[in-house]
Amino acid sequence: MAMRSDSNPVPLFIRHLPELLGLLSQPDQGMGPFAPYMNGPIFTVTDPWLRSWLDALAFSLSGVEAAETPASAMAYVLFDMHRQGGTLDYPKGGVGSIVDELVRGVGGVELSRKVDEIVLDEEGRRVKGVRVRGELVSAKEGVICNAAIWELPGLLEGQKKTEELHRFLEVAKDTPFTRSYLHLHVVLNSTGLDVSSLRPHYTVFDKGLAGDSDHVVGDSNMIAVSNPCVLDPDLSEEGTIMLHAYCCGNEDYTIWEDWQGGGDRAGYEALKRERAECLWRSINKVIGEDARSRVVVEYIGSPLTHRRFLNRFKGTYGASPSGLLKNGNTPVEGLVLCGDSVFPGIGVPSVALSGAAAANGLVTWWKQLQSY
Numbered sequence: 207m208a209m210r211s212d213s214n215p216v217p218l219f220i221r222h223l224p225e226l227l228g229l230l231s232q233p234d235q236g237m238g239p240f241a242p243y244m245n246g247p248i249f250t251v252t253d254p255w256l257r258s259w260l261d262a263l264a265f266s267l268s269g270v271e272a273a274e275t276p277a278s279a280m281a282y283v284l285f286d287m288h289r290q291g292g293t294l295d296y297p298k299g300g301v302g303s304i305v306d307e308l309v310r311g312v313g314g315v316e317l318s319r320k321v322d323e324i325v326l327d328e329e330g331r332r333v334k335g336v337r338v339r340g341e342l343v344s345a346k347e348g349v350i351c352n353a354a355i356w357e358l359p360g361l362l363e364g365q366k367k368t369e370e371l372h373r374f375l376e377v378a379k380d381t382p383f384t385r386s387y388l389h390l391h392v393v394l395n396s397t398g399l400d401v402s403s404l405r406p407h408y409t410v411f412d413k414g415l416a417g418d419s420d421h422v423v424g425d426s427n428m429i430a431v432s433n434p435c436v437l438d439p440d441l442s443e444e445g446t447i448m449l450h451a452y453c454c455g456n457e458d459y460t461i462w463e464d465w466q467g468g469g470d471r472a473g474y475e476a477l478k479r480e481r482a483e484c485l486w487r488s489i490n491k492v493i494g495e496d497a498r499s500r501v502v503v504e505y506i507g508s509p510l511t512h513r514r515f516l517n518r519f520k521g522t523y524g525a526s527p528s529g530l531l532k533n534g535n536t537p538v539e540g541l542v543l544c545g546d547s548v549f550p551g552i553g554v555p556s557v558a559l560s561g562a563a564a565a566n567g568l569v570t571w572w573k574q575l576q577s578y
């Protein structure tokens with residue numbers, strides 16, 4: 207949380223000198239990918255099952271296999287999962303409760319108000335504000351943008367750009383990205399079901415865990431089944447439970463592209479049902495073969511759903527680790543980026559970090575230190 211989008215190291219040095227000295231004694235080992243710990247020279251994982259398991263773990267963090275996942279993320283998660291009392295956390299009340307807390311911290315959030323463009327000064331050197339429904343909202347300190355990086359060129363389309371900004375946007379639009387998601391949200395009648403014997407979270411490998419990386423992280427294989435009513439029964443009406451099964455970033459957008467303009471609705475619905483069969487298989491494994499006969503509500507979400515409702519470029523999970531921006535700085539004074547396209551990348555804790563770094567970057571290091 208001491209990091210800044212402008213990479214000014216002073217707050218880091220003041221607050222975390224001992225940890226920094228430790229890091230400096232192992233140059234590059236934490237910042238690079240996990241490959242040297244999987245495939246040598248630092249360490250070689252030879253056990254096939256362990257390799258598959260590390261690939262699966264990495265994939266759920268980063269959307270890519272272990273060798274390509276940042277070593278820092280792998281180190282942290284392996285440590286965190288295996289420490290005494292380590293658990294997978296579920297927010298009581300659902301993810302919306304995290305959003306509510308963030309809104310409380312920020313002070314105000316406008317919903318359903320799309321930013322049409324980010325407005326720069328006449329020379330394209332400093333940010334002036336954002337345009338929302340034709341109206342300029344002026345920025346006092348700056349603009350922090352967490353829209354995915356691929357949206358940035360469109361948001362700056364009509365603005366005068368410096369050479370440097372041109373180059374920055376060229377790189378931005380080609381940022382490599384991870385695949386998308388397929389979702390099945392269901393409410394099931396829980397009559398006669400021993401809910402207390404179920405777990406809150408399962409990971410099902412529809413085609414098996416053992417195999418090479420391509421297999422483990424391959425098409426529709428790794429499926430998460432989230433069953434939060436075990437911990438928080440109030441999430442669903444009495445006599446029912448709610449489950450969310452999803453392909454974890456292993457659904458290809460290209461399969462769906464033909465339907466992005468609408469058109470053949472029946473064809474789209476049929477494809478959704480066909481692709482979601484693996485998700486039903488995973489729910490059957492958790493609930494039992496009669497799961498389908500218990501359905502009260504059923505929604506299937508495709509990569510197009512992601513694209514449309516989350517404003518996600520090609521429905522992607524986020525930027526591939528190899529394409530992450532090192533920090534949120536841009537060639538435009540006062541315009542700072544954060545979110546899953548910026549180091550440390552995908553995940554709520556990670557994007558909260560890049561968000562904090564962006565906010566820190568808009569104030570002096572002295573003011574930042576005073577806020578602790």
Ligand SMILES: Cc1cc2nc3c(=O)[nH]c(=O)nc-3n(C[C@H](O)[C@H](O)[C@H](O)COP(=O)(O)OP(=O)(O)OC[C@H]3O[C@@H](n4cnc5c(N)ncnc54)[C@H](O)[C@@H]3O)c2cc1C
Pocket residue numbers: 319320321322352353354357387452515516517523524544545546547551552553554555557
């Ligand atoms: C199914 C699923 C499960 C996940 N599970 C976990 C988990 O268990 N733990 C975890 O830590 N992470 C998890 N993640 C990852 C995590 O949710 C994301 O990495 C994180 O939410 C990304 O945050 P972000 O701010 O970068 O982007 P987003 O959350 O996508 O936020 C960007 C926002 O900007 C809005 N926007 C875009 N363009 C405009 C515009 N022009 N004007 C106004 N608004 C705009 C979008 O609508 C969106 O609301 C999961 C992700 C998915 C899809």
